[in-house]
Amino acid sequence: xxxxxxxxxxxxxxxxxxxxxxxxxxxxxxxxxxxxxxxxxxxxxxxxxxxxxxxxxxxxxxxxxxxxxxxxxxxxxxxxxxxxxxxxxxxxxxxxxxxxxxxxxxxxxxxxxxxxxxxxxxxxxxxxxxxxxxxxxxxxxxxxxxxxxxxxxxxxxxxxxxxxxxxxxxxxx
Numbered sequence: 001x002x003x004x005x006x007x008x009x010x011x012x013x014x015x016x017x018x019x020x021x022x023x024x025x026x027x028x029x030x031x032x033x034x035x036x037x038x039x040x041x042x043x044x045x046x047x048x049x050x051x052x053x054x055x056x057x058x059x060x061x062x063x064x065x066x067x068x069x070x071x072x073x074x075x076x077x078x079x080x081x082x083x084x085x086x087x088x089x090x091x092x093x094x095x096x097x098x099x100x101x102x103x104x105x106x107x108x109x110x111x112x113x114x115x116x117x118x119x120x121x122x123x124x125x126x127x128x129x130x131x132x133x134x135x136x137x138x139x140x141x142x143x144x145x146x147x148x149x150x151x152x153x154x155x156x157x158x159x160x161x162x163x164x165x166x167x168x169x170x171x172x173x
Contacts (some may be wrong), residue, residue, distance in 0.1 A: 015085025022082035028072035029172060060128020063120045066098050074105040092150040096124035107168055116160045133146035
C-alpha cells in the first residue's frame with residue numbers, strides 16, 4: 001500500500017516539475033533561437049533538403065521560432081502554458097495563428113508586422129509540414145485586387161519579420 005502511495009506522490013511531483021519547467025521562459029527563448037539558426041542554415045544551403053522544400057521548411061522554422069518567442073514573452077508577463085502536468089499552450093483558433101499568439105503575449109504590432117505574421121502562420125500550420133492545406137481556400141490571398149492561391153512573399157517581408165524578431169527577443173530577454 002505504501003508503494004502505491006509513494007508512486008502517486010512521485011507522479012504528482014513529476015507533474016509539478018513538468019508544469020514548472022514548461023512555464024519558464026528560458027527553454028522557449030533557447031528553442032526560438034535554435035529554430036531561427038536552423039532556418040538561416042537552410043537558407044545558406046547547409047544540410048540542404050530539396051530546392052522545392054527549402055523555402056517552405058525555412059519559413060516553417062521561422063514560424064515556429066516566432067511561436068516559441070511569443071510564448072516566452074507570454075510567460076514573462078505572467079501567463080502559464082502548462083497546467084497539471086500538461087502543455088496547454090496559448091489557445092488560439094486556428095492553431096499556430098501568430099498574430100493571435102502575439103496579441104496574447106502583448107506584443108505591439110504594426111500593420112506590416114500583422115500582415116507578415118498572418119502570412120507566416122500558413123507555414124507553421126501546414127505549408128512547411130504538409131503538401132496541402134486543410135481547406136482548399138485557406139491560402140487564398142488578395143493582393144492589389146488579385147486573388148492568389150499561394151502565399152506572396154518578398155525580401156521586404158523577411159525584413160519586417162527580422163526586425164520584429166530582434167525587437168521581441170530583446171523584450172523577452
